[in-house]
Amino acid sequence: MRPEHCSTRNHIEVWHDRALPxxxxxxxxxxxxxxxxxxILVWAGVGCFVYVLYNPLVAMVLGGLFALSFVVGFGLRRRARHSVxxxxxxxxxxxxxxxxxxx
Structure with a gap:
């Protein structure tokens, strides 16, 4: 993939399309x-809710799941020869x- 085409609308999908060029x-x-x-707001609210209601450990597990998902997504994109x-x-x-x- 050519570097000038890597960070384009076609390769990065976010939840609200109207925010993109x-x-x-x-x-x-x-x-x-x-x-x-x-x-971001929904998951920040969920994290705060479980932190207050249950335990900080539950909020850390939730954050760990997001971090793991990020690492897997990053790895899959790098394997597909996308730029960093x-x-x-x-x-x-x-x-x-x-x-x-x-x-």
Missing amino acids: SGPERIGFWVVLRGSVLP RCSVYGAVGGVLDKSMAGF
């Missing part, structure tokens, strides 16, 4: 996070996107 162009990490505001930047952005967007599938 209208065509294939390089996007920044802030755009990925802005497109994922709802999942594209792999990081795609892993963050992918974890947040797939985590909201149940909602």
Whole structure:
């Protein structure tokens, strides 16, 4: 894959498409996070809820699951010969996107 096409709309999917640029162009990490505001807020609320209601250990396990999902997503993208930047952005967007599938 050519580096100039790696960090494009076609390779990074985030939960809200309207936050992305209208065509294939390089996007920044802030755009990925802005497109994922709802999942970030939902999971931050869930983390705070389990921290207060149950135990900090439960919140750490939840954070560990997200970290594991990120590492797996990053590894799969690197194996598919994406750039490091594209792999990081795609892993963050992918974890947040797939985590909201149940909602």
